[in-house]
Amino acid sequence: MVTTRICEQLGCANPVFGFSWWEPDVAIAVSRAGGVGVWGCTRRTPDEIEAGVSRMKEELGDLPWGVDLVIPAGMPDTDDRSAIEATLPPAHVAFVEYIREKYDVPDDGLPGFRSRFVRSEETARQQLSVVMDHRIPVLALGIGSPAWAVEAAHEQGSLIVSLVGAPTHAESAIRAGADLLVAQGTDAGGHTGPIGTFSLVPQVVDVAGGRPVLAAGGVATGRHLAAALALGAEGVWVGTAFLASVEARPSRSVLDKLLAAGPGDTVVSRSDSGKTLRMLRSAWSDEWEAADAPTPLGMPFQDILIGDLLGQILRHEVAPLVHEAAGQGVSHLTAQEPVAEIMDWLVREADQVLADLGT
Numbered sequence: 508m509v510t511t512r513i514c515e516q517l518g519c520a521n522p523v524f525g526f527s528w529w530e531p532d533v534a535i536a537v538s539r540a541g542g543v544g545v546w547g548c549t550r551r552t553p554d555e556i557e558a559g560v561s562r563m564k565e566e567l568g569d570l571p572w573g574v575d576l577v578i579p580a581g582m583p584d585t586d587d588r589s590a591i592e593a594t595l596p597p598a599h600v601a602f603v604e605y606i607r608e609k610y611d612v613p614d615d616g617l618p619g620f621r622s623r624f625v626r627s628e629e630t631a632r633q634q635l636s637v638v639m640d641h642r643i644p645v646l647a648l649g650i651g652s653p654a655w656a657v658e659a660a661h662e663q664g665s666l667i668v669s670l671v672g673a674p675t676h677a678e679s680a681i682r683a684g685a686d687l688l689v690a691q692g693t694d695a696g697g698h699t700g701p702i703g704t705f706s707l708v709p710q711v712v713d714v715a716g717g718r719p720v721l722a723a724g725g726v727a728t729g730r731h732l733a734a735a736l737a738l739g740a741e742g743v744w745v746g747t748a749f750l751a752s753v754e755a756r757p758s759r760s761v762l763d764k765l766l767a768a769g770p771g772d773t774v775v776s777r778s779d780s781g782k783t784l785r786m787l788r789s790a791w792s793d794e795w796e797a798a799d800a801p802t803p804l805g806m807p808f809q810d811i812l813i814g815d816l817l818g819q820i821l822r823h824e825v826a827p828l829v830h831e832a833a834g835q836g837v838s839h840l841t842a843q844e845p846v847a848e849i850m851d852w853l854v855r856e857a858d859q860v861l862a863d864l865g866t
């Protein structure tokens with residue numbers, strides 16, 4: 508079995524961290540299968556985080572697990588949706604209406620994942636406070652690792668994992684107090700920078716000062732896990748490979764798109780969150796790429812501009828516009844499988860590759 512220093516440190520059987528948002532089921536299944544499951548709860552209300560974290564604690568007992576929050580710099584102080592709405596440019600609002608009408612998206616009057624609340628300093632502190640009350644084993648921070656969050660988590664004994672997309676980001680995360688770095692290359696699903704995983708991982712290892720590094724971005728097979736170890740990483744951090752799993756329970760239209768996608772079927776677009784985000788290519792990303800489309804707004808303004816429509820697209824499965832954040836490894840998804848099988852294959856194939864290489 509592939510094991511590294513991280514396995515000893517955290518008590519996991521193999522050095523595979525599995526990230527998932529939506530419900531905590533995928534993360535729970537990853538930890539049960541010997542890895543470290545991390546629930547991305549940045550779009551969750553404090554009450555939902557309380558319920559999800561309590562459930563993970565209860566179901567996982569002594570197994571290692573974690574949660575992920577995104578706390579970017581420069582967000583508004585408070586969760587004030589009407590203040591944001593008052594600043595939305597009319598041309599942008601009209602463009603969103605044009606998309607709604609062109610694709611006949613029903614307006615059910617409900618918000619979406621991105622517009623249920625405004626990403627703000629206030630919300631981030633409330634979310635973190637709920638998480639901290641539970642003394643979680645691992646706190647992962649995507650996009651920025653503010654020192655106040657790192658300090659609070661360290662006081663509770665959590666291991667701090669920082670996601671970084673460049674060696675300079677790694678240096679800032681180390682200064683803030685990160686214990687473990689995830690070197691996430693551009694191949695990754697979700698928010699991503701321009702540097703490829705193969706180029707990034709050794710550069711982050713070189714600045715990590717002996718701290719463990721996990722490789723992320725395009726990791727979808729045991730060959731990737733073996734290659735990550737060769738690059739100096741001590742494990743992998745995986746998101747896309749679990750998107751079509753049984754436990755992720757994607758809707759029919761999302762599942763069909765995930766299983767049909769090839770490596771060239773993702774794009775990096777600012778149309779969802781205002782920051783560069785790799786997602787499945789769809790009519791949504793094409794509309795925002797069109798020559799006469801407005802430039803997406805920054806975060807959190809884009810969230811509020813498009814959040815209700817995006818929620819309605821997903822709830823009503825408006826197929827041409829349906830999309831999901833997904834990385835270039837999406838082409839490895841060919842069937843819906845339980846998380847335990849995906850984990851088993853990752854680890855067994857890595858073992859086989861390492862044995863063949865004589866390591």
Ligand SMILES: Cc1cc2nc3c(=O)[nH]c(=O)nc-3n(C[C@H](O)[C@H](O)[C@H](O)COP(=O)(O)O)c2cc1C
Nearest residue numbers: 526547649695696697723724725745746747832834
């Ligand atoms: C659907 C989806 C949502 C994501 N949301 C977040 C997030 O909220 N916070 C975060 O730190 N990373 C997020 N990521 C990035 C993952 O943490 C991880 O770095 C990435 O999935 C790794 O690359 P891969 O997708 O090629 O496996 C997301 C990724 C996906 C696919």
